Amino acid sequence: MTRDQLKDYIGSKYASLMTPLDTGRFDPMFEVKADRLFEVSRALRDDENLKLDFLCNMHATDTRENFEIVYSIASITTKLRLDFKIVMPYQNAEIDSVQEVWPAANWYEREMWELFGINVKNHGNLKRFLLPDDWNQGHPMRKDWDAPDFVRMPEIQ
Amino acid sequence: MGLIKKLPYYSEKIPGGAIVLTSLEATLQFAQAKSLWYLLFGTACCAIELMCTGASRYDFDRLGMIFRASPRQSDLILAAGTITKKMAPRLRRLYDQMAEPRYVIAMGGCTVKGGPFYYDSYAVEKGIDHIVPVDIYIPGCPPRPESLMEGCLHLSEKIRRQKLSDWQEK
Numbered sequence: 001m002t003r004d005q006l007k008d009y010i011g012s013k014y015a016s017l018m019t020p021l022d023t024g025r026f027d028p029m030f031e032v033k034a035d036r037l038f039e040v041s042r043a044l045r046d047d048e049n050l051k052l053d054f055l056c057n058m059h060a061t062d063t064r065e066n067f068e069i070v071y072s073i074a075s076i077t078t079k080l081r082l083d084f085k086i087v088m089p090y091q092n093a094e095i096d097s098v099q100e101v102w103p104a105a106n107w108y109e110r111e112m113w114e115l116f117g118i119n120v121k122n123h124g125n126l127k128r129f130l131l132p133d134d135w136n137q138g139h140p141m142r143k144d145w146d147a148p149d150f151v152r153m154p155e156i157q
Numbered sequence: 158m159g160l161i162k163k164l165p166y167y168s169e170k171i172p173g174g175a176i177v178l179t180s181l182e183a184t185l186q187f188a189q190a191k192s193l194w195y196l197l198f199g200t201a202c203c204a205i206e207l208m209c210t211g212a213s214r215y216d217f218d219r220l221g222m223i224f225r226a227s228p229r230q231s232d233l234i235l236a237a238g239t240i241t242k243k244m245a246p247r248l249r250r251l252y253d254q255m256a257e258p259r260y261v262i263a264m265g266g267c268t269v270k271g272g273p274f275y276y277d278s279y280a281v282e283k284g285i286d287h288i289v290p291v292d293i294y295i296p297g298c299p300p301r302p303e304s305l306m307e308g309c310l311h312l313s314e315k316i317r318r319q320k321l322s323d324w325q326e327k
């Protein structure tokens with residue numbers, strides 16, 4: 001299956017779940033509603049033609065209005081790749097864990113919870129991971145984060 | 158007599174030889190300044206330059222600097238590399254485990270003042286002098302082996318000039 005065929009395939013089969021985005025990126029990109037995340041993940045993994053069984057990467061971005069969480073997935077057997085993202089409001093951000101689908105998500109989700117303060121439902125092991133054990137200064141990857149000894153880069157003229 | 162010539166001494170000839178008197182302070186300091194065994198504490202890219210200094214081209218050993226893997230056998234921590242806030246308590250702990258007299262060299266911009274991570278970083282400690290007392294600062298990113306060796310020579314000088322009573326105060 002080529003990239004364009006993959007786009008068409010997803011467009012016809014998962015039209016109600018995934019909206020294609022035109023990002024100009026190499027891998028096709030889709031948007032998924034936060035409450036359908038688990039459903040979509042399981043469908044993509046179990047789809048006989050796709051077999052997207054490998055979570056390459058997963059990251060969150062703070063756009064100052066929303067959080068965007070991007071999942072990059074691939075398949076070992078069919079060699080397909082695609083990305084999909086979830087856009088969620090800043091307040092009370094919360095996603096479902098996809099650990100059951102891709103166990104590799106465990107640490108990514110823990111990191112996201114720790115650095116962005118995005119709550120992960122059904123994770124089961126949300127513990128401090130990268131920051132010092134006695135950290136109490138909030139979520140440092142948020143754009144509006146601040147701390148007493150945090151120095152912002154001055155504007156360069 | 159090579160060693161003796163470098164120390165303040167008094168020598169009295171007696172039949173069959175001589176008696177040499179010198180001060181304990183001078184002897185100890187001479188010995189100490191010439192054999193600084195350092196604790197390898199390479200946490201980032203500066204450690205590469207430290208390894209280069211230890212290798213054959215620059216040959217750190219000829220200054221009496223031999224790396225140790227245990228704080229109990231070291232006189233000196235060569236903190237080479239970025240110290241994050243998570244690493245800071247470990248550095249302090251290793252420092253506390255060393256026997257007196259002990260010294261610290263802060264190698265590279267990171268250990269001096271946060272270096273390239275001074276701005277926009279939540280994780281990096283802005284200078285290890287918040288954690289342990291530092292004797293010599295060597296700026297640079299990374300400092301060249303020449304600078305590192307000069308820093309070590311400065312530390313030797315510093316040891317030569319200190320008094321025995323200073324040991325108690327640190």
Ligand code: SF4
Nearest residue numbers: 202203265266267298
């Ligand atoms: S001072 Fe530069 S070379 Fe040294 S550890 Fe920091 S970033 Fe690396």
